[in-house]
Amino acid sequence: MTGAPSPIQLQNVSFDYDTAPLLRDVSYTFAAHAVTAVLGRSGSGKSTMLELVNGMLRPKAGTVAVFGKPLDYAQVYALRSQIGYVVQSAALFPHMTVGRNISLSGVVQGQARDVLSARVRTLLAMAQLPEAYADKYPYELSGGEQQRVSVCRAMFLNPPILLMDEPFSALDYGTKQAIYAHFQAWQTAEPRTVILVTHDWEEAKQLADTFVWIDDGRIRSHGNKEELDRWKEEYQAHL
Ligand code: ADP
Numbered sequence: 375m376t377g378a379p380s381p382i383q384l385q386n387v388s389f390d391y392d393t394a395p396l397l398r399d400v401s402y403t404f405a406a407h408a409v410t411a412v413l414g415r416s417g418s419g420k421s422t423m424l425e426l427v428n429g430m431l432r433p434k435a436g437t438v439a440v441f442g443k444p445l446d447y448a449q450v451y452a453l454r455s456q457i458g459y460v461v462q463s464a465a466l467f468p469h470m471t472v473g474r475n476i477s478l479s480g481v482v483q484g485q486a487r488d489v490l491s492a493r494v495r496t497l498l499a500m501a502q503l504p505e506a507y508a509d510k511y512p513y514e515l516s517g518g519e520q521q522r523v524s525v526c527r528a529m530f531l532n533p534p535i536l537l538m539d540e541p542f543s544a545l546d547y548g549t550k551q552a553i554y555a556h557f558q559a560w561q562t563a564e565p566r567t568v569i570l571v572t573h574d575w576e577e578a579k580q581l582a583d584t585f586v587w588i589d590d591g592r593i594r595s596h597g598n599k600e601e602l603d604r605w606k607e608e609y610q611a612h613l
């Protein structure tokens with residue numbers, strides 16, 4: 375967690391959609407191989423921050439550096455294999471099997487069938503889903519299982535960076551608790567630099583090592599679990 379160069383750095387980043395400023399001169403260095411939770415109320419710019427990191431959006435001012443270099447917006451597609459992305463709705467392709475959904479990025483790269491199926495098996499095992507699920511279709515799975523599949527898909531190419539945008543927000547309490555345990559196991563098996571966007575203080579506390587609270591376009595606070603504990607009441611009153 376310490377010592378390794380940061381794969382994600384925001385330097386004086388400002389952004390707006392030609393309306394009110396959304397991020398104002400934000401600088402932050404994300405810790406390598408750690409899970410950083412980005413917290414903030416709805417509309418605070420959390421999703422926007424992720425889209426700036428993967429180059430979907432360009433800052434109006436400042437620099438986004440990924441793997442130690444400022445993003446080259448002409449080459450942003452080449453980065454996609456290095457940055458996994460998980461959104462709130464599992465967004466699986468309904469007409470493709472679970473195995474196909476998980477391995478699509480490898481198929482696009484022309485990986486051999488046995489390589490593809492071996493990685494699918496590894497990921498299903500990490501997500502503690504039965505191997506036979508590879509041949510099922512998304513509609514045959516529960517919401518929580520589908521979301522685990524979408525995390526497997528994001529991890530297929532073993533990206534060093536994983537961006538997660540409210541990945542578990544749509545799940546019920548019991549499903550969330552189960553998936554948190556899977557997530558922690560994944561992170562132990564294949565540690566990545568993860569940005570977990572969530573509005574949920576409890577979820578952040580369970581899953582992350584480091585915490586950033588964004589509000590009114592700025593980083594209002596950041597720190598470790600002790601710092602997070604200090605914000606609890608203020609944060610929850612603020613949502
Ligand atoms: P969060 O993820 O924290 O809820 P977002 O980053 O999605 O916040 O959005 C921040 C603000 O930017 C919101 O007020 C939202 O309405 C606005 N916004 C998001 N996307 C667009 C867009 N494509 N065009 C204009 N405004 C947008």
Ligand code: MG
Nearest residue numbers: 420421422539
């Ligand atoms: Mg959002």
